[in-house]
Amino acid sequence: MPKKICVLGLGYIGLPTALLLANSGYSVTGVDINEKVVKTLNSGELPFKEPGLRELLENAGKNFTAKTQVERADVFIVAVPTPIEKFTKVSDLSYVRLASEMIVPVLKQKNLVILESTVPPGTGERLVIPILEKSGLEIGDFYFAYCPERAIPGRTLYEMVHNDRVVGGYDQLSGKLAKEVYASFVKGEIHITDLKTAEFVKLIENTYRDVNIALANEFALIAEECGIDVWKAIELANRHPRVNILNPGPGVGGHCIAIDPWFLTEHTTRGKLVLMARDVNDYMPNYVLQNVRKMLESIRDATITVFGVAYKGNVDDTRETPALKFIRLAKNEGYEVKCYDPYVSEFEFELCSLEDAVRESDCIVVMTDHSVFKEIDPNYVGKFMRHKQILDTRNIVNREKWNRAGFKVKVLGDGRKV
Ligand SMILES: NC(=O)c1ccc[n+]([C@@H]2O[C@H](COP(=O)([O-])OP(=O)(O)OC[C@H]3O[C@@H](n4cnc5c(N)ncnc54)[C@H](O)[C@@H]3O)[C@@H](O)[C@H]2O)c1
Numbered sequence: 001m002p003k004k005i006c007v008l009g010l011g012y013i014g015l016p017t018a019l020l021l022a023n024s025g026y027s028v029t030g031v032d033i034n035e036k037v038v039k040t041l042n043s044g045e046l047p048f049k050e051p052g053l054r055e056l057l058e059n060a061g062k063n064f065t066a067k068t069q070v071e072r073a074d075v076f077i078v079a080v081p082t083p084i085e086k087f088t089k090v091s092d093l094s095y096v097r098l099a100s101e102m103i104v105p106v107l108k109q110k111n112l113v114i115l116e117s118t119v120p121p122g123t124g125e126r127l128v129i130p131i132l133e134k135s136g137l138e139i140g141d142f143y144f145a146y147c148p149e150r151a152i153p154g155r156t157l158y159e160m161v162h163n164d165r166v167v168g169g170y171d172q173l174s175g176k177l178a179k180e181v182y183a184s185f186v187k188g189e190i191h192i193t194d195l196k197t198a199e200f201v202k203l204i205e206n207t208y209r210d211v212n213i214a215l216a217n218e219f220a221l222i223a224e225e226c227g228i229d230v231w232k233a234i235e236l237a238n239r240h241p242r243v244n245i246l247n248p249g250p251g252v253g254g255h256c257i258a259i260d261p262w263f264l265t266e267h268t269t270r271g272k273l274v275l276m277a278r279d280v281n282d283y284m285p286n287y288v289l290q291n292v293r294k295m296l297e298s299i300r301d302a303t304i305t306v307f308g309v310a311y312k313g314n315v316d317d318t319r320e321t322p323a324l325k326f327i328r329l330a331k332n333e334g335y336e337v338k339c340y341d342p343y344v345s346e347f348e349f350e351l352c353s354l355e356d357a358v359r360e361s362d363c364i365v366v367m368t369d370h371s372v373f374k375e376i377d378p379n380y381v382g383k384f385m386r387h388k389q390i391l392d393t394r395n396i397v398n399r400e401k402w403n404r405a406g407f408k409v410k411v412l413g414d415g416r417k418v
Pocket residue numbers: 008009010011012013014031032033034037079080081082095098099102116117118119149150151152153255256
């Protein structure tokens with residue numbers, strides 16, 4: 001078992017990985033170029049919330065330290081961001097490039113470098129290995145593997161431990177050595193394949209989900225025109241043993257699913273269906289606004305209250321959130337928009353208390369499926385509102401309860417008469 005591991009990037013993926021390895025007995029140095037993250041961790045605090053992470057940090061003890069500089073190690077794991085460039089939709093690999101360059105001065109014979117960041121197929125071989133070879137070593141002198149992360153935010157630690165993993169080795173030994181590292185904490189199966197296949201697998205998993213959600217969104221729009229409730233229809237269709245349709249909603253957000261289909265298609269001229277699904281999902285905030293517009297038709301200087309700006313329920317993450325597009329579109333049309341999200345502390349627009357968000361409002365729009373929204377008392381919020389209307393894009397509110405409190409309730413994808 002190699003003794004020392006250096007993890008580059010201490011974000012949502014790198015930090016839990018580093019702490020799981022430290023708790024498995026490795027001596028782990030976590031490296032982040034953001035000094036604030038390093039300081040926070042070394043003072044015993046966490047830079048973000050994730051269930052179970054605090055205990056792991058406390059138990060890691062001397063096995064984990066955070067630094068801003070890379071140091072010698074047996075294994076290097078790279079988990080830095082791979083955002084998408086907004087206008088061109090091309091992957092931004094600058095963080096991966098920099099992290100690889102940071103390893104060069106300390107890279108030694110028989111070291112193993114593992115890339116975890118999500119990247120377009122071929123990136124390991126085309127970009128990362130040539131940078132590492134600037135050390136004077138050749139691939140074969142050191143080992144290289146790509147091991148995508150598949151854990152879902154909100155259940156990151158559980159899934160990191162229990163999910164199966166895919167390990168793509170540059171060669172057989174690289175794959176075997178990387179598998180040994182993960183086997184220290186992974187309880188799922190670890191499947192070895194080649195480098196490019198592993199990069200591809202990660203992207204098709206998320207693309208599959210994006211296309212499935214796009215299909216559910218199309219069904220929602222069709223159901224509305226047909227005058228039926230898509231939620232009920234999907235529930236019944238999913239009783240078929242070979243059908244599993246996901247839920248419609250206000251669009252697809254997050255750091256992965258809205259981005260990975262672009263990475264998948266970056267080096268190809270194919271992918272029409274994949275990009276059409278992207279388009280369907282990206283259009284959903286416009287569709288939500290079209291519904292809101294109808295609800296506010298006869299009201300002058302209308303105010304909209306957005307419930308939830310996180311990209312999905314029960315997380316504090318707002319990256320690529322469909323709520324942002326909805327708010328911008330609504331503001332451009334002259335609506336006043338007030339936002340309420342008890343999970344989120346920082347956002348492009350001001351976040352209000354529940355009371356302030358609904359005061360003098362003409363319509364609530366539920367954009368995020370936070371569990372706490374189910375508990376909100378419509379009689380209480382109704383007292384503050386100018387018009388009692390709610391559009392639920394996630395089908396989470398109890399319609400009868402809100403109706404009884406005097407609310408007109410519209411659910412996305414339910415075409416039955418309100
Ligand atoms: N968050 C997820 O749920 C998830 C799931 C699967 C895969 N991924 C992929 O994992 C990668 C990391 O994502 P994340 O959500 O952890 O990102 P993040 O933004 O939460 O964290 C990345 C960290 O890397 C640091 N960093 C940037 N450049 C660095 C460098 N050169 N050296 C050291 N540190 C550096 C940043 O300061 C930041 O703290 C991305 O490629 C992402 O697509 C993320």
